[in-house]
Amino acid sequence: MRYFDYAATCPIDDTALNIYHDVSRDYFGNTESLHDEGTKAGTLLEHCREILADAIGVESEGLYFTSGGTESNHLGIHSLAKAGRGKHIISSQAEHSSVHHALEMIEKEGFEVTKIPFTKDGFVDMDDLEKAIRKDTVLVTVQMMNGEIGTFQPIEEISSICRKNGIYFHSDCVQALGKLDMKAYTPLLDSFSLSSHKIYGPKGAGAVYLSPSVPLPSEVRYGSHEKGIRSGTVNLPGVAAFTAASQENIHQLCKHQEHFRHLRNLFRHTLLPVQDRIKIVGKTAAESTIIGMLVPGMEGQWTMLEANRRGCAISTGSACSIHQQTPSKTLLAMGYSEEEAKTFIRISFGKHTTADDVTALGGCLKEVIDAHHYVTRVKV
Structure with a gap:
C-alpha cells in the first residue's frame, strides 16, 4: 500500500521508537514522585521540556506536555478565555474538530463565539475578522496550517490585529510543526498546540504552550501534573520520543x-x-x-x-x-x-x-x- x-498520522521514526522503548524500561517512575525513581523521571521530563522549547523558540516554563493536539487545543482555548475579562471569542469556520468542540464547551459557560469564513483561496477573511472584533473580545483562535487543504494562514497579520486590540491569540499548530520554521511564528502567539504523531512520534503525546506573560487564573490550574495545568500521569516515554522526533524533523x-x-x-x-x-x-x-x-x-x-x-x-x-x-x-x-x-x-x-x-x-x-x-x- x-x-x-x-x-x-505518520509512521513513528526508528529513533523515536527506540527512545520510547528505552525510557519505558529505564525511566518508569512517576515524575511527581519524590523517591529516586520519580526524581530521575522528573529530571528527564524537564530536560525534554527545555530541548523542545529551544527547538521551537519559546520559554520552557510555558510549555506543558499533554496527551495530544485535542487536549492541547482545549487547554489553550480554555486558559486564554478565562485569563481575559471579555466573553467573546473569534474563530474561523474551518478549524479542526477539536477546536470546534472546545468552543462548544466554553459557550456553555456563557461565552459567545463568532466564526469567520474563508476566502476562495483558502485563507481566513481578514476583513470579516476585523469587523467581528468587539470591546469584549478576549480571544482569537485560528489554525496555522489548514489540515484539509494545506493553506498557511496570515499569522503575522492576525497577531498584529490581536496585539493592537489587546486580544489573546491561540493557534492550532499541529499541522505546521516540522513543515514551517516555528521560531518565526511562536513569538506572535499567546498559546499554541502541538501533536507528536503528526511529526513521526508516538500517538498519545503532545504539548500546549501558554505564554508566561498571560496571567492565568487559579481556576485553570486544577490538575495535579504539569504545574496544575492538567491531571493524569505524564506519558514520559511518549514525551521523550515526541521531543526526539520533533528535534530530528526540525533539523531537516x-x-x-x-x-x-x-x-x-x-x-x-x-x-x-x-x-x-x-x-x-x-x-x-x-x-x-x-x-x-x-x-x-x-x-x-x-x-x-x-x-x-x-x-x-x-x-x-x-x-x-x-x-x-x-x-x-x-x-x-x-x-x-x-x-x-x-x-x-x-x-x-x-x-x-x-x-x-x-x-x-x-x-x-x-x-x-x-x-x-x-x-x-x-x-x-
Whole structure:
C-alpha cells in the first residue's frame, strides 16, 4: 500500500521508537514522585521540556506536555478565555474538530463565539475578522496550517490585529510543526498546540504552550501534573520520543521542504491528462505537504475507496471527522455547496513519500476518474 495520508498520522521514526522503548524500561517512575525513581523521571521530563522549547523558540516554563493536539487545543482555548475579562471569542469556520468542540464547551459557560469564513483561496477573511472584533473580545483562535487543504494562514497579520486590540491569540499548530520554521511564528502567539504523531512520534503525546506573560487564573490550574495545568500521569516515554522526533524533523526542515516542493510539482504534472476533470482547492504554499482536490461528479468516499482498492491510501478530510459523514468544514467555509464539498479528497505527503509513489498515485487517480466517466457515458 502506498500511503498518502500523513496529515492524519505518520509512521513513528526508528529513533523515536527506540527512545520510547528505552525510557519505558529505564525511566518508569512517576515524575511527581519524590523517591529516586520519580526524581530521575522528573529530571528527564524537564530536560525534554527545555530541548523542545529551544527547538521551537519559546520559554520552557510555558510549555506543558499533554496527551495530544485535542487536549492541547482545549487547554489553550480554555486558559486564554478565562485569563481575559471579555466573553467573546473569534474563530474561523474551518478549524479542526477539536477546536470546534472546545468552543462548544466554553459557550456553555456563557461565552459567545463568532466564526469567520474563508476566502476562495483558502485563507481566513481578514476583513470579516476585523469587523467581528468587539470591546469584549478576549480571544482569537485560528489554525496555522489548514489540515484539509494545506493553506498557511496570515499569522503575522492576525497577531498584529490581536496585539493592537489587546486580544489573546491561540493557534492550532499541529499541522505546521516540522513543515514551517516555528521560531518565526511562536513569538506572535499567546498559546499554541502541538501533536507528536503528526511529526513521526508516538500517538498519545503532545504539548500546549501558554505564554508566561498571560496571567492565568487559579481556576485553570486544577490538575495535579504539569504545574496544575492538567491531571493524569505524564506519558514520559511518549514525551521523550515526541521531543526526539520533533528535534530530528526540525533539523531537516529545509531538506523536507525541498522534497515536498518536488513532490507537489510532480503530482500536478501526473494529473495533466485529467486536469479538466479535477480542481485543486486553495492557494497553498509550494512546500505544503497537503493537497486538497475536488473531483466533480464523484463522491470523495467513493474515490477514496477506489484508490484504496488500487493500492493507494488517500483521505476525504480530517481523520477526526470523516466518520461523521459530514462535508468538509474547510470547503463549506470557502463557500462551496454541500454537494461540491462531498466530492473532496485530500492527498498528504510525508518524508518517506517517493517520486515513484507520486507517479503511481497520479496514474491511480487517472484510472479511477477515467473509469467513472466511462461508466457515466455508458449509462447516458
